[in-house]
Amino acid sequence: MSQQLTKAQVAEHKDEANGIYIIIDDGVYDVAKFLDDHPGGAKILKRVAGKDATKQFWKYHSKQVMEKYGPKLKIGTLKEEAKL
Numbered sequence: 001m002s003q004q005l006t007k008a009q010v011a012e013h014k015d016e017a018n019g020i021y022i023i024i025d026d027g028v029y030d031v032a033k034f035l036d037d038h039p040g041g042a043k044i045l046k047r048v049a050g051k052d053a054t055k056q057f058w059k060y061h062s063k064q065v066m067e068k069y070g071p072k073l074k075i076g077t078l079k080e081e082a083k084l
């Protein structure tokens with residue numbers, strides 16, 4: 001899927017019913033169905049729900065993790081927004 005989402009739209013998805021969206025780099029990932037499978041635990045993912053977790057992601061994972069799971073969880077990309 002290649003929908004573009006704004007940060008505000010991502011922020012609206014932070015529970016299992018609506019999806020748990022997380023921004024990593026310019027990708028948007030829905031980890032709602034991955035919560036129970038996450039080796040780092042569900043709690044830590046819920047804490048960054050609706051937010052940009054790029055820094056946290058690259059702190060704990062290698063590129064291989066993104067290559068393996070990224071395509072399955074990616075739901076779109078972050079929309080470029082005008083910066084003031």
Ligand code: HEM
Pocket residue numbers: 022029031038039040041044045048053056057060061062065069070073
């Ligand atoms: C698309 C999102 C994510 C995926 C696919 C993912 C996947 C994984 C995988 C496969 C591991 C096992 C360790 C490894 O193989 O290197 C792991 C561990 C871990 N993840 Fe994630 N993760 C995601 C997001 C996050 C985020 C946003 C955080 C922090 C806010 C986080 C925190 C951790 C921690 C703390 C561990 C345990 C590291 C350890 O015990 O050494 N993860 N994750």
